[in-house]
Amino acid sequence: MPDYQLYCFAQSGNAYRAALMLNLIGAKWKPVWVDFFAGGVQRTPQFRTDINEMGEIPVLVVDGKKRLTQSSVILTYLARQSGQYLPKGEDEELEALRWIVFDNQKTNGFLGPYRFLKNWARPAPDQAVFNFLKGRIDGNLAIVNKRLEKAPFLIGDRPTIADVSMCAYLFYPPEEYGFDIRKDHPAISAFLDRMMKLPGWAHPYDLMPGYPFGTNLLNGKAVA
Numbered sequence: 281m282p283d284y285q286l287y288c289f290a291q292s293g294n295a296y297r298a299a300l301m302l303n304l305i306g307a308k309w310k311p312v313w314v315d316f317f318a319g320g321v322q323r324t325p326q327f328r329t330d331i332n333e334m335g336e337i338p339v340l341v342v343d344g345k346k347r348l349t350q351s352s353v354i355l356t357y358l359a360r361q362s363g364q365y366l367p368k369g370e371d372e373e374l375e376a377l378r379w380i381v382f383d384n385q386k387t388n389g390f391l392g393p394y395r396f397l398k399n400w401a402r403p404a405p406d407q408a409v410f411n412f413l414k415g416r417i418d419g420n421l422a423i424v425n426k427r428l429e430k431a432p433f434l435i436g437d438r439p440t441i442a443d444v445s446m447c448a449y450l451f452y453p454p455e456e457y458g459f460d461i462r463k464d465h466p467a468i469s470a471f472l473d474r475m476m477k478l479p480g481w482a483h484p485y486d487l488m489p490g491y492p493f494g495t496n497l498l499n500g501k502a503v504a
């Protein structure tokens with residue numbers, strides 16, 4: 281397997297998708313810490329020229345050469361490379377893609393900004409913004425919950441990249457949201473327990489540098 285570097289930071293559920301996948305497939309990888317909050321590194325012209333023109337994390341570097349961005353693309357690439365968590369055949373591929381798009385836009389696509397606004401945006405936004413996002417979050421998590429009442433994983437009996445993608449923001453602590461995803465959505469909670477049993481699973485704060493907040497630490501050690 282090639283050597284992988286992942287540009288990431290601990291608070292990013294978008295990056296967690298890629299970090300989790302790398303761990304689940306047993307890849308050799310190193311995190312590169314992005315100073316997202318204080319430094320705003322992802323918004324600098326240099327980052328956009330040299331690392332990712334879209335100004336986003338995660339970025340996966342393969343063997344120091346190939347660069348991939350968008351967690352959905354990274355997951356697809358790693359599944360194809362490793363043969364693991366790979367949807368098989370056209371029907372499964374399309375079904376996985378359907379859930380990944382729904383997740384990116386509607387599930388974690390709302391959870392990520394909600395958590396960012398609640399914990400780090402200053403000045404804090406108007407309550408109406410939270411009300412709007414929370415309404416969307418509740419409705420969309422209910423759709424995922426209903427799906428997971430029918431099967432252990434999103435597209436059936438075995439985990440695929442659709443499930444890895446869905447984990448993005450779901451393991452962060454309830455205090456960071458002010459609501460408890462697991463309590464409100466029992467089938468999602470059971471799904472998260474199943475994901476935690478997969479060999480290589482780890483919590484975002486144990487996998488990516490930047491926790492505690494304001495540091496570049498990973499499990500107590502500084503990461504450049």
Ligand SMILES: N[C@@H](CCC(=O)N[C@@H](CS)C(=O)NCC(=O)O)C(=O)O
Pocket residue numbers: 291292293294295322323335336337338349350351352384392
């Ligand atoms: N759809 C993208 C989303 C990536 C994304 O939004 N990443 C955030 C960090 S969690 C980011 O880099 N935002 C840029 C910014 O806020 O300047 C993916 O799944 O990779």
